Structures are given as C-alpha cells and as structure tokens.
Amino acid sequence: MEVLKIKSDFVSSVSHEFKTPLTSIKALMERLVDGKVRDQGKMDQYFSIIAQDTDKLTRLVNNLLDFSKIEEGKKEYVFSDTDIVRIATEQVQSFKREQLMNGPDIRLEIAGEIPTLRADADALSRALANLLSNALKFTPPGKAIRVGIGSDGGNVLLEVEDEGIGIHPDELGRVFEKFFQGRNALDQSVKGTGLGLTLVKHIVEAHGGKILVESRLGRGSKFSMVFPIKS
Ligand code: ADP
Numbered sequence: 001m002e003v004l005k006i007k008s009d010f011v012s013s014v015s016h017e018f019k020t021p022l023t024s025i026k027a028l029m030e031r032l033v034d035g036k037v038r039d040q041g042k043m044d045q046y047f048s049i050i051a052q053d054t055d056k057l058t059r060l061v062n063n064l065l066d067f068s069k070i071e072e073g074k075k076e077y078v079f080s081d082t083d084i085v086r087i088a089t090e091q092v093q094s095f096k097r098e099q100l101m102n103g104p105d106i107r108l109e110i111a112g113e114i115p116t117l118r119a120d121a122d123a124l125s126r127a128l129a130n131l132l133s134n135a136l137k138f139t140p141p142g143k144a145i146r147v148g149i150g151s152d153g154g155n156v157l158l159e160v161e162d163e164g165i166g167i168h169p170d171e172l173g174r175v176f177e178k179f180f181q182g183r184n185a186l187d188q189s190v191k192g193t194g195l196g197l198t199l200v201k202h203i204v205e206a207h208g209g210k211i212l213v214e215s216r217l218g219r220g221s222k223f224s225m226v227f228p229i230k231s
Contacts, residue, residue, distance in 0.1 A: 139164035
C-alpha cells in the first residue's frame with residue numbers, strides 16, 4: 001500500500017511540475033501569436049519567461065532521466081579536468097537571467113585560487129543547478145543567495161547558502177532520501193519531485209566527495225559539496 005501511495009504521489013508531483021511551466025508557455029505564446037503584444041519591452045519579458053520555463057522543463061527531464069539511470073545502476077560519469085569556477089559562473093549567470101525582477105539576489109564568491117578537479121562537468125552543473133533551484137524556491141524576494149567556492153588544499157568546497165525559510169530540524173536528516181518533500185514545501189505549496197537532493201548526493205559521492213547541510217528554521221540553509229582533490 002505504501003509503495004502504491006509513493007507511486008501515485010510521485011506521478012501527481014511530476015505531472016504538476018510539468019503542467020505549471022507548460023501552462024505558462026502556452027498562455028504567453030498565445031498572446032504573442034495573436035499579435036496582442038506590441039510593446040517590445042513586454043515582448044522581451046514574455047520571451048524571457050518562456051526561456052525560464054523551458055529551462056525548468058529541461059532540468060526536470062534531466063533529473064528524471066538521471067534518476068532512472070541511477071535506479072537501474074546504469075548512471076555513468078565521465079571524468080575530465082574541470083574548472084569548477086567556470087561551472088559556477090555559468091550556472092549563477094543562467095539563474096540570474098531566469099530571475100524575475102523581484103527575486104532574491106544571487107552572489108558568487110570565489111575565495112582565492114581554485115584547483116581544477118577530475119570531475120564530470122555536466123553532472124557538477126546539474127548538482128549546482130538543483131541546489132540553486134531549491135534555494136530560489138525557498139528564499140523570499142529581498143533576501144540573498146550566496147554561491148561560495150573555496151579550497152583548503154585537500155578539497156574543493158562548493159556551497160549554496162540561502163536566507164530562506166529553512167528546514168525543520170527533525171527533517172534535516174531526511175532531505176536526501178528519494179521522494180522526500182519537507183513540511184516547509186508542503187506548507188507553502190512549493191511543489192517538487194523530492195528527487196533533487198537525492199541526485200545531488202549521488203553526484204557528489206560519485207566524485208568521492210560528501211554533501212553537508214546546515215539549516216535554521218526561518219533563517220536559511222547551507223548545502224556544502226566537498227570534493228577531494230585527487231592528484
Ligand atoms: P525537490 O526536487 O522536490 O525540490 P529535493 O530533494 O531537492 O526535492 O528537496 C527535498 C526537500 O528538502 C524539499 O521538499 C524541502 O523540504 C527541503 N529543502 C531542500 N532545499 C531547501 C532549501 N534551500 N531551503 C529549505 N528547504 C529545502
């Protein structure tokens with residue numbers, strides 16, 4: 001019975017995640033096609049929302065594909081020398097572009113020289129995108145999100161810290177479980193699939209690293225990915 005419930009909840013969450021951006025794209029496209037929007041500024045705004053919705057859908061599909069590969073034990077990572085600063089810069093820029101005007105502020109802070117990592121660049125981008133998308137979901141406008149990169153010689157640290165609503169202390173140990181969605185998400189009707197952090201953990205561990213979380217309710221959360229530098 002429990003498995004059936006998880007399955008039907010999951011199907012309903014995934015459908016909802018698809019439906020919201022699709023509905024928005026459809027409505028905006030209809031207005032553009034009807035020629036009702038003439039003002040260039042308004043058109044640009046519509047195009048940017050459509051781009052943002054398509055990015056969301058792409059992330060969702062990639063997450064689902066990655067998840068099924070992981071479940072089947074078929075997920076493979078391709079390692080090469082990777083510049084983590086470039087990855088973080090690209091992701092931060094892309095999320096900033098996606099941001100509506102009044103969203104939280106996203107800052108990138110790089111502490112000193114960061115060595116290259118033997119890593120799967122695509123997978124690292126996706127892990128960071130999942131953390132950033134969570135931070136954005138749970139952080140109100142006017143607050144900040146910080147992406148920090150640092151190195152202590154033995155490890156490279158990539159962290160995403162937000163000033164959002166935080167996670168209930170009794171749920172902190174469960175956020176990496178597959179399909180898990182917290183009370184904070186359900187309370188605020190913030191939908192999701194409960195897979196984002198499961199994937200982040202898998203990616204980090206495939207690189208021999210670990211993921212840590214700290215959070216205070218009403219104050220914010222910090223997710224830290226620690227990658228060992230292998231020579
Ligand atoms: P989803 O893919 O649905 O976002 P995740 O696995 O990424 O699921 O996250 C699981 C749960 O962890 C979320 O439902 C939420 O309760 C909590 N969570 C994750 N990131 C944050 C954050 N930055 N702030 C507050 N809660 C978070």
